[in-house]
Amino acid sequence: MTIKNILLAGSAVAFLTAAPAMAQDTTPPAPAPAAAQAPSLTLTPGATVRGADGELGKLEGVHNNAEGKQELTVRGADGQVRGVPLAGIRQDGADVVVGFTKAEYDAAPPVAADAPPPATEEPAPAPTEPQS
16 A cells, blocks of 8 residues: 555645646737837828928938838938938928938938939921922
């Protein structure tokens, strides 16, 4: 009987030590807090884009720069379209505000792919034959 008691005690100890691990809940992780989620912006072409020190121009759209990062394309007062990094982007009413200064915008190279198409002239009307 002694062997039986030892086996029963050993299995009881094994069960009792494993029970807390089996009783643990497997709940899914909590969702990330709202502050960690990206803000929602409404980017409308034609909206005013303002930098840290004033208006940069009008929003044309978004494109990927040579490094593969997304940038806003903004048409300045000079008619040139330049890329503006998304760093510090936020919305202020209908305007888009970025962490870019007017001097940085003026120093940025124009975006060739987003330049307006060259003006084309209308074809001249076909000559008519003179009537005799």
